[in-house]
Amino acid sequence: MNFKYVCLLVMLLVAGNSQLWAQDSLAVYVQQAIKNNPKVHADFVAYQASLQRVIPAGALPDPELGFSFYLKPMEQVNGKEIGTLSLMQMFPWFGTLKAAKSEMSWMAKASYEKFRESSLDVIFNVQSQWYQLNSIQARLTNIRENIKLLKSLEEIATYRYKSPGVKGGSIGSSAYSPGSSAAAQASPGMSVSTSGGMAGMGGASSVSATSSSTPASMGGNMSSSSMSGSNGSMSDVLRIQIERAELENTLETTQSQYTATLASFNALLGRSSATAVIIPDSLMQKPFIANDSAAWVTVVAQNPMLAMWKAESASYEAKGEMAKKMGYPMIGIGVEYMINGKKPVDMNSMSTMDNMNGMDMIMPMVKFTLPIYRKKYKAQIKESKLMKQSAELQYQNIQNELEASFVAINLRIVDASRKMALYQKQRLLTQTTLELMLREFAASSVSLTDVLQVQRELLGYSLKQVETVVEYNTAVAEFEKIIARSDFILNK
Template sequence: MMKNIKIVFSLFILLLVQFAQAQQELDGYLKVAASNNPGLKAMFNDYMAAMELVPQVGTLPDPTFAFGYFIQPVETRVGPQRANFNLMQSFPWFGLLSAREDVATEMAKSKYEDFENEKSNIFFEVKTAYYNFYFIEKAIEITKENIEILEVFKRLSLVKIEAGTASVVDELRVELEINDLENQLALFLDTKDAFRIKFNNLLNRDDISEIIVPDVLWQKEIPLEQLNMLDEIYASNHQIKSIEHKLNAFLNQEIAAKKEGLPKFNVGVNYTIVGNNPMSTASDNGKDVLLFPSVGVTIPIYRRKYKALIKEAQFRQEAEISRKEDKKNVLSSVYENTYKDFNDGNRRIALNLRQSEIAKKVLDILIVSYSTNAKDFEEVLRIERQLLKYELEHQKALTDKNAAAAFMDYLIGQ
């Protein structure tokens, strides 16, 4: 008894180690996708470009420099004015530049959340493609095993035919089943190539690169309760975060628009080059003149423009508030559907596992019965088809459950 317990415990530990290794393989593929995927790189560069807008909008406008040359010098007490230099700097209303920076920063953060959402989506696609590749591998393996079983039936039927205890129809029926399965196997092999290419394209690597999948797929669970999970989605979903940053950007845009409608100040320096007046005895004869400062005010009198800027920002805020509410409604519906798929996967795993075990027992009994009295051959083939169906459905349920859990990770931004 103790020996059996040790064997079972050792097998359990071995299975856990295999699951851990397989998950490490998948984690490695996710890292490769995050580093290599060209679409993800494009979105990250969009974010970096948006960040470069912050110093652009937060900087004072360029100063204005003007040079004037007097074709006919203007005579003054200290000499003729020959040329004039003017340097002028404009200063917007207090806080306008920081408000513009806040707008650009929030829009850049929105771009970053779009990038993170795309990364989560690619992770989901990689996981789903990985699970599908596992399924097609298992489908090929199961189909080959069933073909081997049918080959045994075929040899058994030939023996019965030679002994005169069975009809040649039995052998032809097996032949039909084998042909169907071989055709299905060819489709699975073609599908495997398509899945391999899709998976490797997500990682942006060679189409023929090897994909390592486990012998048995682990079952991924959803960690939180249903209500808590929905709250987590609302708090962590990157699409909602992106909308929130846009909303903050338009709030700051309204502030900036109000400050745009306030006066701007201009401070300047004038420098005049003065020539010598030979008739003057003044001590500052021919001395250049520096005038500092010259101060001006730009008065925004055309108010329709600034009122329109404020209303634009307010309408955009209302649009983002509505968009956020709509997105939460969509996510709630998607979550419920995903949760249903997850639970359905759990039920199908248990059901098809039980059905496979029962079908195997029935098939063993029928094979023994057929080998002794050549009856129930049609039932043998029918149960064999059911066994194939249950085994395939069991593996499909595993992949569907894990795909639902992977989509749940995407919804919470993982």
């Protein structure tokens, strides 16, 4: 089987499997990883090498050709013997070659399953790293939006500090006009981005803090309240600057994390670590059919690790049968050709054998081996039985681990689904609370500490929601790995 053919088959099946891949770019990256990943190449070449061991295992041993000659021809009754030419073919006991070929065939099958497992590992790792890139990008977007929000709050706090004696009515009209852009940012134009996963869960990518009529209403609210020098202080401005500096540092740290994850992702694709990756604005939730009663049966039937140990067990069984057959005699069939020359004939003593003088002779031969040293054959048979038992125990161990993973993954998927709904609700409620508190903050009804606390909670819920989508998709990808649902090998 050609590796290019396998890669082409991957591309066709991955491109046509819309249920498996929710993002077109992810499917492209999986194709590149399968095509370029050296681990997949290495296991495929090892599988091809194992196929080459099947043919010689079932072949007969090479025939033996012998030639001998006399330096001085030896006189015999029928002439002078010059030399002999012999040909011998050995035949193992009946069924020995079949057992040897069966052993190598099962070993090739095990190597094939290892190739399948490495392919599934690469597919899962590409998905996992790609979801991590989505999560980090969403985190970066949220942090940047949060910094914008703090800048808007800083402008408002600075304006309030510099205008301690301005009454609400004047602020609502001409006196507040210099900071109108800040007010617009703090209220109607100020939004907290939830890109990186909200669109896939029914949430909007951004929600405006107020409607377009908010500036007038906020001005009315501010006119109704008297703003004295106590309404703003330099400490509020400094606290906002401290908060912003911390977020800017977090932004740089998160950017470094993105660079490291990007390098790992590109390594899976076998390309330069600095190669750019296209990340969509929204992360879609992978489709998943819950409560699949036949899923565990499918895992047992298709999982490559289980299939590998099953093939290993069958190969050791065939090896034991071969060792048993090797304990029986081997049969050799051959022929010997004797080359004779004529010897001088005494006319006075001619006999009936003289007509055979110088005649070459042909002699059929049969040969048997005598396997009398039984300990080595018994040891080989016992070794095969023990190795078969070891393979069966490995199979049982892998099955137990898969069963535990199967249950844990399904619970993770259910838990992630529940948390997605919770964070969506909490995010929307917190965003509404923040909108109201921004109006009250502009009217000096609430403190800056309360606004910052709610704003941090909103950021936390937004990030948790995106990370929950990543957790959900990663769990689904791991489920597809153990069930081999995304395994293109099964479709060939």
